[in-house]
Amino acid sequence: MIKKIEGCERVYCTKIGDRPAAELKKLGIEPVIYEGPISEIKL
Incomplete structure (x- = not known):
């Protein structure tokens, strides 16, 4: 899982x-x- 979000600045989630x-x-x-x-969500 971590490999998939590597390089991201933020992660949006409901909880x-x-x-x-x-x-x-x-x-x-x-x-x-x-x-x-x-x-x-608008970035």
Whole structure:
């Protein structure tokens, strides 16, 4: 899984646990909690 998101700056999700969020942060990836359809995310 980590290989697939390698190089990402942030990951959008509807919910994430404390431990997975901490692991992402160690890799320099910001977990973003998003409420709403993924198709509405504008970068």
